[in-house]
């Protein structure tokens with residue numbers, strides 16, 4: 323049963339893997355090989371005497387949401403002081419810049435402007451400014467009208483602009499490669515092509531709670547229907563769009579949850595003018611569930627616009643809906659009038675895992691939906707992560723510290 327799995331793992335050239343490891347008396351199993359699962363697995367592998375396995379359903383790591391986002395290192399200016407999103411984004415940003423410096427992952431700290439065109443948007447910027455200054459201590463500064471005209475590269479900001487100088491972009495693939503390397507160097511094992519099908523918490527340890535004697539995780543070995551079982555002392559659910567399904571494998575029917583999906587379509591800009599050298603975000607609109615169709619840059623300086631917000635039923639619906647271009651153009655022209663609509667072409671789309679349906683959650687209203695990261699009561703050794711949408715990439719290293727603290731009481735320094 324384990325033979326086939328061993329062969330598959332060993333085929334991967336960078337794989338540190340011994341067939342014995344596949345008997346999996348592992349100390350931790352992390353489900354989900356996106357940037358968050360990778361960061362957690364790497365963090366847990368630093369725990370002395372640990373053996374961590376990272377379980378991913380696809381034949382490669384990071385092919386879902388972690389490679390379909392804006393790659394922005396956010397400053398965390400949209401979330402209230404007492405939210406996990408703010409705390410983890412702030413800590414995560416610092417950890418991320420420092421990891422990139424130490425390990426040569428490409429990034430650029432080019433800053434961003436939030437631009438307002440009307441009094442309502444201006445008010446939104448003033449609220450963000452006050453929050454940053456008085457509550458969360460994130461640097462922001464007002465950009466004077468003259469500076470918008472002189473340095474703004476044609477960006478329109480009728481009612482003002484606020485700069486976030488610590489915002490940047492990162493090569494998310496480079497980051498994931500780096501984390502994988504660090505994880506494997508520390509003895510971690512990556513199990514690819516291993517969709518988790520079922521999970522059994524074992525009881526019988528000191529507390530007799532489910533999980534007190536560890537966890538059994540069944541993974542499919544391929545279309546033949548063979549199943550391998552991985553056992554671990556602790557279990558981390560970081561399965562992104564699949565995390566609620568994983569959650570539902572563990573809890574009783576009355577505690578099952580439902581996930582909702584909001585697609586973000588991106589359009590790339592194929593003309594060479596205008597040239598923009600920083601990120602541009604419209605001021606948040608009350609009730610919006612994304613950050614507005616903003617202008618982002620890749621490390622080569624190419625402009626793309628997005629993501630918009632399109633609620634869909636199927637998380638696999640990742641084709642760019644080209645008929646949304648019209649609406650995007652109207653949004654973009656408000657802050658960048660010189661844009662040539664003919665040069666906008668559909669690029670890619672990403673999918674937000676939403677814990678609440680359309681209308682219920684937004685960045686500004688009271689039903690704000692925070693990250694769900696908990697060591698679950700009533701079980702032993704299970705950390706559950708749900709709804710890890712933006713700023714999950716920025717927060718990933720801080721999330722990893724938090725998970726280690728939840729499981730072991732303290733985070734090893736990285």
Ligand SMILES: Cc1cc2nc3c(=O)[nH]c(=O)nc-3n(C[C@H](O)[C@H](O)[C@H](O)COP(=O)(O)OP(=O)(O)OC[C@H]3O[C@@H](n4cnc5c(N)ncnc54)[C@H](O)[C@@H]3O)c2cc1C
Nearest residue numbers: 354356358379388391392394518562564586672714715716
């Ligand atoms: C449109 C968009 C733009 C974004 N922009 C930004 C941004 O600019 N900055 C930022 O900080 N954040 C951004 N985010 C958020 C960020 O991309 C995510 O928070 C982050 O990538 C989540 O990582 P993850 O590892 O939790 O999830 P994923 O990357 O989705 O990884 C989860 C993994 O679990 C695997 N999996 C699922 N179910 C199973 C199973 N049953 N068995 C085995 N494996 C399973 C999946 O195959 C997947 O590889 C954006 C998100 C979206 C959608």
Ligand SMILES: *[C@@H]1O[C@H](CO)[C@@H](O)[C@H](O)[C@H]1NC(C)=O
Nearest residue numbers: 632634639643644645646649
């Ligand atoms: C694309 O978006 C349009 C406009 O929002 C919407 O009416 C349509 O249903 C979407 N099409 C698909 C295939 O999802």
